[in-house]
Amino acid sequence: MCQNQHYDLKNSFVLFPKDMQKSHDRVAERIKNKADMKMREEFQSVYKRVKGQLDFEWDGMKIVYPASLDDIVDEGHTLRHCVGGYVGKVAAKKTMILFLRRCKEVEKPFYTVEMKAITTTTNDSETNQT
Numbered sequence: 001m002c003q004n005q006h007y008d009l010k011n012s013f014v015l016f017p018k019d020m021q022k023s024h025d026r027v028a029e030r031i032k033n034k035a036d037m038k039m040r041e042e043f044q045s046v047y048k049r050v051k052g053q054l055d056f057e058w059d060g061m062k063i064v065y066p067a068s069l070d071d072i073v074d075e076g077h078t079l080r081h082c083v084g085g086y087v088g089k090v091a092a093k094k095t096m097i098l099f100l101r102r103c104k105e106v107e108k109p110f111y112t113v114e115m116k117a118i119t120t121t122t123n124d125s126e127t128n129q130t
Contacts, residue, residue, distance in 0.1 A: 078109040083097060
């Protein structure tokens with residue numbers, strides 16, 4: 001754990017902390033914070049890339065982009081489904097979550113939309129090979 005964080009493993013302060021559990025917890029918290037920050041940055045880059053391209057409003061409904069990972073988690077809690085568990089997939093650019101809202105109640109969760117990249121392949125009809 002400390003080696004991956006580039007700690008000086010020859011330093012006795014690192015090797016023999018006064019409280020091993022507290023030291024471990026501190027390092028684990030730093031690692032988690034770095035990972036969370038990276039995930040949040042990746043999340044922002046996903047939505048920044050598509051902002052404005054997926055705008056949609058029709059018949060009293062509209063698409064709303066989540067502003068943060070927490071918005072996705074909150075959506076799942078409110079609508080009682082598992083979309084909060086998708087934040088890692090969103091940050092990894094494996095899927096995208098959008099919210100469908102009633103225009104009159106844009107802040108109130110109504111429906112959650114998952115979008116995945118669509119790839120197409122062509123097959124040779126006689127041999128069924130790509």
